[in-house]
Amino acid sequence: MLLFLSSHQDFDSLLEKNIPTKDLSAARKAVSGLKAKGQGQGLGETPQTPASLPGSGTARASTLQRKLPKQTIAPRHPHQHRHHHPQPNSKYSSKPQGPIMEDKAEYIRQLTALLESKDFRERIKGLDQLVADCQHNPSMVIRSLFPVFDAFRDRLLESNRKVNLYALEALQGMVRLLKDNLSGVLNHLVPAIVDNHLNSKNRAVYSAATGALCELVLNLDNSLLLEPFCFKARVLSGQAKVDLIEKVAELVTELYPRRPQLVEQKALPLLWGLLGPSSGSVHRATTSLCRALHHQMGPGLRQSAGSQPPSVGRDLNQLLRTMS
Numbered sequence: 244m245l246l247f248l249s250s251h252q253d254f255d256s257l258l259e260k261n262i263p264t265k266d267l268s269a270a271r272k273a274v275s276g277l278k279a280k281g282q283g284q285g286l287g288e289t290p291q292t293p294a295s296l297p298g299s300g301t302a303r304a305s306t307l308q309r310k311l312p313k314q315t316i317a318p319r320h321p322h323q324h325r326h327h328h329p330q331p332n333s334k335y336s337s338k339p340q341g342p343i344m345e346d347k348a349e350y351i352r353q354l355t356a357l358l359e360s361k362d363f364r365e366r367i368k369g370l371d372q373l374v375a376d377c378q379h380n381p382s383m384v385i386r387s388l389f390p391v392f393d394a395f396r397d398r399l400l401e402s403n404r405k406v407n408l409y410a411l412e413a414l415q416g417m418v419r420l421l422k423d424n425l426s427g428v429l430n431h432l433v434p435a436i437v438d439n440h441l442n443s444k445n446r447a448v449y450s451a452a453t454g455a456l457c458e459l460v461l462n463l464d465n466s467l468l469l470e471p472f473c474f475k476a477r478v479l480s481g482q483a484k485v486d487l488i489e490k491v492a493e494l495v496t497e498l499y500p501r502r503p504q505l506v507e508q509k510a511l512p513l514l515w516g517l518l519g520p521s522s523g524s525v526h527r528a529t530t531s532l533c534r535a536l537h538h539q540m541g542p543g544l545r546q547s548a549g550s551q552p553p554s555v556g557r558d559l560n561q562l563l564r565t566m567s
Contacts, residue, residue: 245270246277255389255427264505268393275390278348287524306359351387357554358394363403370398370406370413385424392428399435401420404445411440418458426467433459433471441483449482456490464501465494477516488517492535499539507547510536515551518558533562 262270354376357369358566373395376384384391398410414432418425425432440452459468459538474496476487499506514536517529539546545563548556 245274248295249278250273251378252392253345259427261482264316267389268397271390271393272355275348275351278351291564300545301558302367302531305357347386351390354387354391355394358391358398363406363512366398366403366406367409370395370409374413374416379415381420382422382468385422388424388427392425392431394427396431397437399432400439404448407440408448408451411436411448411455414449414455415458418462420457422462423467425463429467433468433475437475437479437483437487442481453486455488460490460493465497466505469494469498469505469509473513476513484523485524488513488525488532492528492532495532495535495539503539506536506539513556518555518562530562530566532567533559536567537563 251257258270259267279299354369354372357365357372360366360369373384395410397412398406399414401407414436436452436455440448443449443452469491472487472491476484476491481485491513495506495510510532514529514532517525517532521529532543540547545556547558548559
C-alpha cells in the first residue's frame with residue numbers, strides 16, 4: 244500500500260500532514276527501502292521488507308552514480324537583500340565524488356546508508372557527499388529532500404559532538420546552495436539546530452549553530468523563519484532564548500514593510516510574554532525587539548497593547564520610556 248501511494252505527486256506533503264511527527268522518519272525510510280528494492284516487482288506483488296533486503300550494508304560515497312543536473316537552483320526570494328557569500332568550507336569536497344546517479348530510490352538508499360552508518364567516519368563521509376550533491380546535483384537532493392534531511396537531522400541530534408559540529412558547518416554551505424528549496428524541512432531543521440546547540444558549552448558547536456541560523460536568515464525568505472523563531476524564543480531558556488529574540492528583532496525590521504500582519508501576529512505575542520522583570524541579557528534582547536517593533540509600528544504598538552491585560556500596557560510603557 245505504501246509503495247502504491249508513494250507514486251502520488253503530493254505523497255510527501257500528505258505524509259507530513261497526516262502522520263505524527265515522531266513516526267515520519269520511520270515511514271519515509273520504509274518507503275525509501277520499498278522503492279529501492281521493489282524495482283522490477285509489480286505493485287500487486289509483495290516487496291521485500293527493508294530488514295531483509297540484500298546489500299544493505301554501508302555504501303561509500305565513491306559508489307554513488309549520479310548525473311549532473313541541466314537546470315540551476317532557483318534564485319533567492321526577490322524581496323531578500325543580496326549578499327556576497329564565501330564558498331563553502333574547503334574541507335567539504337566541492338567536486339562530484341564519483342559518477343552521477345539518476346535513480347532517486349537508489350540515491351536515497353546509498354546516501355542514507357552513509358549518513359546512518361554505525362561508523363562515525365562513514366557518517367562524516369555522508370555529510371561530505373551531501374554537500375557535494377547540493378552543489379553538483381541539486382535537483383536530485385531537492386527531489387529526495389524529506390528522507391535525506393531526516394537522516395541529516397539525525398546527525399544534528401546524535402551524541403557524537405564531532406559529527407554534530409561537522410553537520411552544522413556542512414549545513415551552512417547547503418543553505419547557501421539550496422536556499423528556499425529547504426522551506427519544506429525548516430520545521431525539522433530549526434529545532435534540531437537551536438534545541439541542542441545554542442546552549443552548548445562547546446564554543447565551536449555554538450559558533451557553528453549561530454552560523455547556520457545566520458545563513459538561514461540571509462538565504463531564505465524570512466517569512467518562513469518568523470514563526471519557528473518566535474516559538475522557540477518563547478519556550479527555550481538561556482543563551483538560546485537571547486539569540487532567538489535578537490534574530491526575531493532582525494526579522495521584524497526586514498519583514499514588516501511587506502508583511503505587517505504576519506509580523507504583528509507572530510512577534511507581538513512574543514514581546515507581550517517577555518515584558519516584565521527579566522535577567523540582563525534577556526532584558527537587552529527584549530529591548531531590541533521592542534525597539535524594532537516600535538520603529539516599524541509607531542503608535543500602533545501601544546494601541547495593540549491596549550487589547551492585552553493592563554500589566555502588558557504598563558510594562559510596555561515603562562520599557563519605551565527607558566528607550567527614549
